[in-house]
Amino acid sequence: MAKLKDIAERVGVSISTVSRVMKNDVNRSVSEETRKKIWDTAEELGYRSQRPVKKKKMEPKTSYAIGCVVAIPQNKYNSPYFSVIMEGIEKQLAESGMRLEFVYSIENDGDTVQLQSLVKEHRIDGMIVVERIDPEAYRWLKANVRSVVGVDITDPDIPVVGYDREAAAREATNHLIAQGHHLIAYVGGAEYKNDFRAEKRFLGYQRAMNEAGLPIDDDWVIDVKWDVSLSYELTRKAFANNESRPTAIFAASDMMAIAAMRAATEQGLRVPEDIAFFGVDNIEISEFTSPPLSTIHVPKLEMGMFAVKQLLDYLDHQHEVAVKVIIPYRCIFRQSSNSKRESDLV
Numbered sequence: 001m002a003k004l005k006d007i008a009e010r011v012g013v014s015i016s017t018v019s020r021v022m023k024n025d026v027n028r029s030v031s032e033e034t035r036k037k038i039w040d041t042a043e044e045l046g047y048r049s050q051r052p053v054k055k056k057k058m059e060p061k062t063s064y065a066i067g068c069v070v071a072i073p074q075n076k077y078n079s080p081y082f083s084v085i086m087e088g089i090e091k092q093l094a095e096s097g098m099r100l101e102f103v104y105s106i107e108n109d110g111d112t113v114q115l116q117s118l119v120k121e122h123r124i125d126g127m128i129v130v131e132r133i134d135p136e137a138y139r140w141l142k143a144n145v146r147s148v149v150g151v152d153i154t155d156p157d158i159p160v161v162g163y164d165r166e167a168a169a170r171e172a173t174n175h176l177i178a179q180g181h182h183l184i185a186y187v188g189g190a191e192y193k194n195d196f197r198a199e200k201r202f203l204g205y206q207r208a209m210n211e212a213g214l215p216i217d218d219d220w221v222i223d224v225k226w227d228v229s230l231s232y233e234l235t236r237k238a239f240a241n242n243e244s245r246p247t248a249i250f251a252a253s254d255m256m257a258i259a260a261m262r263a264a265t266e267q268g269l270r271v272p273e274d275i276a277f278f279g280v281d282n283i284e285i286s287e288f289t290s291p292p293l294s295t296i297h298v299p300k301l302e303m304g305m306f307a308v309k310q311l312l313d314y315l316d317h318q319h320e321v322a323v324k325v326i327i328p329y330r331c332i333f334r335q336s337s338n339s340k341r342e343s344d345l346v
Contacts, residue, residue: 003047010041018042063098064125064315066308069115069141070105071131071192080283081253081300085130085151088304096312112137119145126311129153132192147314151307159310159322161303163329165280168296169204171331172278173250175294177212179337181248181276184209185220185238187231187260188252196223201252201280220246224256231259239267247275248337254279254286254295261289261336277336291335299327 004022008015013034021038068089070082090100101122104115115137119127126147129138132154142148142158152162176184186205190196197206202221209216219242224231231251239245249264251257257279261271269275271291279286282297306325313319 006045007038007041007047010045011037013038064312065101065122066093066098066126066128066311067101067119067122067124067145068103068128068130069133069137070103071129071133080255080285081281081298082130084300085304088301088306089128089308090304091301092305092308096308106134106137112140116140116144126315128307128311134192147311149307149311149314151303155322156324157322159314159319159324161306161310161325161327163298163303163327165200166204166207168280168298168329168331169201169250169252170208171204172280172294172296173205173208174212175331175333176248176250176276176278176337177208177214179248179276181246182214183217183220183244183246183248184214185217185222185235185246185249186252187222187224187235187249187256189224189226189256197221199252205250217244217246219244224259226253226256228255228259231256232263235260235263236266239263245269245275248277249275250278252280254281254283254293257293257295258285258289261293271336272338276338282332287334289336294334294337295332297330297332299329302327 004015004018008018011018011034017034018038021035022042068086070086086103093099101124102118104118106112106115112134118124119141124145126149127141127145128149128151129141130151132138148158150158150160150162152165153160173184184205186202188196188199188202191199196202206216220238222231222234222238224234235249249257249260251260257277261277264275264277265271271277277293279293279295280298281300282295286293286295306327310323310325
């Protein structure tokens with residue numbers, strides 16, 4: 001009968017290498033090509049040992065019914081912010097062998113009944129809540145769905161995935177301050193139906209201004225309710241009604257910034273020579289505005305993917321406590337925020 005020594009001599013390796021391969025020892029690396037040669041030679045020489053069978057890709061142990069509720073009234077797939085989060089959710093579910101049962105947005109207070117009906121109809125095991133929704137609907141979901149994970153919401157009782165909105169807004173505002181801007185306007189909206197000035201991006205802007213000892217002009221703190229047309233209209237009115245004009249505008253989303261930028265250019269202001277702009281989200285079009293918009297890159301795709309991973313972990317009882325995952329953002333500095341004296345910067 002063939003011995004290890006015979007196999008080693010035929011393949012041109014050491015006896016110890018042949019021994020490790022025969023024993024399926026993976027502690028020390030042996031190339032796949034060498035392993036194949038050893039096993040092929042062993043079979044040719046009649047060496048009695050069983051070649052290891054390659055493990056098949058593991059299928060998901062359990063398939064769950066997953067739903068999603070989004071905090072916008074319509075066009076969740078067309079929104080340049082929410083659509084990327086949804087892409088991340090669906091991508092991760094597909095990789096896990098599952099799909100999204102439904103995506104629902106609450107437009108009116110009575111729509112909570114329809115949401116409850118969908119949850120029962122699809123026998124939902126887990127729900128992803130993207131940003132803050134109607135409190136009554138949220139309470140019902142937490143009480144009637146096995147696991148709930150939030151994206152960019154504040155709740156210590158459930159797992160949450162998001163980014164640090166306040167820190168991002170503070171960093172963007174500090175960038176504008178560092179370039180010599182003293183009167184910086186703010187354009188944004190409230191979180192659900194809360195106070196406009198309690199929203200985290202406003203708090204970050206406010207903190208940066210306060211730390212720099214700069215005043216905040218109430219005439220230039222504009223609540224546009226996350227509406228693009230309102231961002232344009234109210235910014236245009238602010239220019240028309242106020243003698244004082246900001247030299248920079250920080251907007252809590254790129255869409256609001258782009259609309260406000262149009263209002264400024266219609267006043268004959270040059271960007272960035274007369275007025276600088278900084279947005280949040282890094283939506284695709286922000287790179288192609290004129291000039292390109294400085295923005296905060298929000299990890300939208302990753303937030304959607306991590307929300308699914310969190311949800312499946314909790315459904316599999318891998319965690320007992322509610323974990324908050326903060327995914328890093330980053331500032332992207334483009335021409336819209338370069339002041340006149342720094343116009344040579346890219």
